Amino acid sequence: MLPWSFFNSGSRVVFGFISPQVALGAACGFFIAVVELALG
Structure with missing residues (x-):
């Protein structure tokens, strides 16, 4: 079982990486x- 703080920071890194990709x-x-x- 992972500590919640570890999971939270990990998801933050993942979202930080994914968000710019999605926006781009x-x-x-x-x-x-x-x-x-x-161009029609």
Whole structure:
């Protein structure tokens, strides 16, 4: 059984790593959608 503080800090590191990746992916997807709309 892991201590809660260890699990909390671990999940914080994981979320800190995943969040920028998700934000970057969403930004790229939005940019591509805008370009496709512009090009028609």
